[in-house]
Amino acid sequence: MNKYRIFVILSSALFLLPVLITGVVSGSDPADDLLSYAKGDTVTVSGFAAGSPSQGVAVWLFGNNLWDRNMISVGSSGDYSYELSPSETSSLAAGQYYVIVQHPGYNGKFDVYTSTDAQGQTIVTSDAGSSFIIGGSGSLQGRQAAAALMGMLDSNDIDDMYSYTSFILKDPLIEDNSDDKVYEKGVISLSGSTNFAAGEKLFYSLQPLEFGPTSKDSDMPEGGTSGNIYVTGSHPLNLWNVEIDASDYPAGEYMFEIGRPDGSYKTTMTITITEVMEKSPAGNEKTATSVQTPVQTSVAAETEAITPMGQKTPQSPFSVVVPVLAAALSLLWMGCGRRVL
Secondary structure (H helix, E strand, O other), rough: EEEEEEEEOOOOOOOOOOOOOOOOOOOEEOOOEEEEOOOOOOEEEEEEEOOOOOOOEEEEEEOOOOOEEEEEEEOOOOEEEEEEEHHHHHHOOOOEEEEEEEEEEEEEEEEEEEEEEEOEEEEEEEOOOOEEEEEEOOOHHHHHHHHHHHHHHOOOOOOEEEEEEEOOOEEEEEEEEOOOOOOOOOOOEEEEEOOOOOOEEEEEEEEEEOOOOOOOOOOOOOEEEEEEEEOOOOOEEEEEEEEOOOOOOOOOEEEEEEEEOOOOOOEEEEEEEHHHHHOOOOOOOOOOOOOOOOOOOOOOOOOOOOOOOOOOOOOHHHHHHHHHHHHHHHHHHHHHHHHHO
């Protein structure tokens, strides 16, 4: 689990130093550029308190229907650290939270503190005489409570100093950005986005949906795998990516899960793995071609033959004899006619 650190420096000077924030963040609010965390992340507030006060520092946390105050010891070099564990952030409601780190100041004591009144309500009280209800009927919440506390600490009659920061806690989110849900056997890539911390470890699992007995003699491998990946930083959401070699997996439907290793949050989706489709080499694809059969036309017997140019048509012997006989008969008829006259 990646830990975010919010560094706050408290100085003994009589002015407010800005909050220093370092470390990798899981995202930010587009409007206010606030630090953003997913429920279940570890949030650590740490920094340096000038003078290494023996009383330590007081860390106040305000949210919707929530307030907390913890005394944190300060090391000999002035360093301190306050942590919200994964179980604590998981139990918190999504929303904006305000953190105020209070330094006891010159006099070495906290001039603003909590007390309980006769009605059992929790009161934030100032040695300067002001107070407000933090727990009970009519209590201030979230931003209003944080503003009221800073107003007390800003009083000229109070020598305590403070620094502050704010962060947003969001419900866990893991989104699937993969375009396809059907993959051919081979190396498949699944990816998406998340508001989990960059560097945070995620657990993934790919298992077949079909379940049943298999033959002892079957040499078909059983598809499925699991493992861990780490979130990659990005903006506005971080990214995750899983690559799985499914070359030997049986074709079918599979359930893919990804989430926190402790199982506190995960998302699932169904994918299908198919056999590799055979593809024809480029340029050698076979195409269907229609062939037309020539139409033969019978030629009538009486049709004259066509004689090629430059060639004489062969003549029958009768083509010469018939004209000669006709001429002879004509002469004979003419001779007989003259004798009659």
